[in-house]
Amino acid sequence: MPNNPVLVIGASRGIGAELVRQYLADGQMVHATVRDPAEPGELAGLDGDLVLHRLDVRDPDEITELAQSVDDLAVIIHNAGINRAPRAEIMEVNAVAPIRVIEAMLAAGTLRPEGVIAIMTSQMGARRDRTGSLGDYGDSKEALNLEFRNRADDWRGRGALAIVVHPGWVRTDMGGSSAPLSVEESATGVRDLIANLTPEQHGRFWTWDGREHPW
Template identity: 35%
Template sequence: MKSVLITGANRGLGLGMVKYLTKKNEGYQIFATCRNRNTSEELKQLEQENANLHILHLDVTNTSSFDEISSQIKKVVGGNGLNLLVNNAGVTTKFTKLALVKREQLLDNLTVNTVAPIMLTKALLAHLKQASEANSDKPMGTERAAIINMSSILGSIAQNDQGGFYPYRCSKAALNAATKSMSIDLKKDKILVVSMHPGWVRTDMGGSNAPLDVDSSIQGIFETISKLREEDSGKFLQYDGSELPW
């Protein structure tokens, strides 16, 4: 892998991924997006310490800005393309009962968690195809080109035994459906696509009661990503590599 883009990199899992990759110091070109770099102190500090880290301003709800992101990536990677796209940026509403769910919650979650990953993947597809072609001697995976859609076990219809969470569940189930379609559409281009559940992690989104710390989740995510091959494309996986039911 030579280049990676991580959305929602100013905190939580996204920031954890950036820290992990910069610590490995393997020379990846790392693109980290955030809505406001002025409030992303840790990310800015990492950028100062790592010449291969590039902070890109991105509000994923502003899909009209995606072509500009594509142009900024092109300036760095040239003809090598983008090896790994991690659609990590996400939002969630707290537990929502049917009687209390609001239209705005549903639309906000769907926009950030489903629409944005699909449209950003579309905007960056040329770079992903370029990377796959440039590394045609490599097996299907991150050495060629891969898309990781950060999903959630709450998007699993089969494992829903609690109900509620309408905005978040629906948006992640829809993202899973998009992952499956992408894996079929991009198979001919040898671009791998999976949905990944990071575990219930202690972040601003996951809350303080979550059993898993960020470092353990990130370690598992990247170990799993590094092992992905063609037969894994289109799967719904947990951070530890185990397969989850749709």
Template identity: 40%
Template sequence: MNTVLITGAGRGIGLEFARRFAAAGAHIHATVRDLAKADALRALGSSATIHTCDVTSDAHVGALADLLGDTPIDILINNAGILLNRGESFDTLEVADLEETLRVNTVAPVRVMQALAGNVARSQRKLIVNISSRMGSVSEASGSNYSYRASKAALNMAVKILANDLKGRGVTAIVVHPGWVQTDMGGPSAALSVKESVDGLMKVIDKAGLRDTGSFINHDGSRIPW
């Protein structure tokens, strides 16, 4: 039985991942910031262990790592993220928004990976998945959304480096683009439902192996240029 840890699992893509893996017989460690909003996770019953964890906090992530101890984590999914000031232009860019977006979208997943890499390395599956965005592709960059694009580009680089560092321990680390998805972040006009996005991502995860480490993969399985 796989053990899967998902950050930002209370809604949207994270919640759908939790449901899918639970249905497949995995045990889920799901992090949320507010237990009062975790009813959908509670519905998974004994398949899910719910943790209150602010991934921007060293203390919270450290406490989670201490609680898990030597528990093997087969699949770690860094899903928690934010998009502030949608459509942000150079003229409307607020440095405070840039700093907060980097703190949540870049620093936090690195913090989680650093804390739990040993747990992943002790598992059978040895897979780290980071939910990124095509908007973080330097090759495909256009205008606007400075903070979000920069945060995802920085995450991509961090994972690319990590993939090299952990390959010798048999750990696969990838970044994935879920598509433009109908979540609170993506909005109701987005091209994909949460189900459609996670359908594709589950196939990517199922196929991912050490040969793919350090890759930037679309929800449909195609590769995205850095």
């Protein structure tokens, strides 16, 4: 089994936890972040080559510490996100933090050449022909998408293959019980997308099942 270490940011539950489970089941080494490693949520008791790291994505000191604690990553998945909080907090967690985290990881040289960066966005951040507000959550994911597009050329120049991903509408705390997709289906699709990513796909918006999404 090749050693392709993966970092999953925001992994205590939902899609993030399932990504960790699946990569571990495949025999990969996984670095996973949770806000408190003493309370790792759904990661408690998982078997495999798992290292837990403390990270609240709003905390610049914890971001710096994480960037100094990981190395030689083949894949970085920024999964953390929220939809029920004051607008400023939603913007900070969903739009500001992912860019800050990835910039810190790249600056510290934690990603292998041609390593993959996948940031969870949402179809709700796709502006298409809309002119009004997308709501706080949609606005935050739209802002993330815009900033991602601003940085994509620079990140490619630094050796990364980077994409934003809509994971589908998934049965999690965020997605609710009536969502059509299980975490298993979504995480399997996201992992396939990442494993088969080509340089031509860099800088673009993809769905969990490998379709390109319009901005």
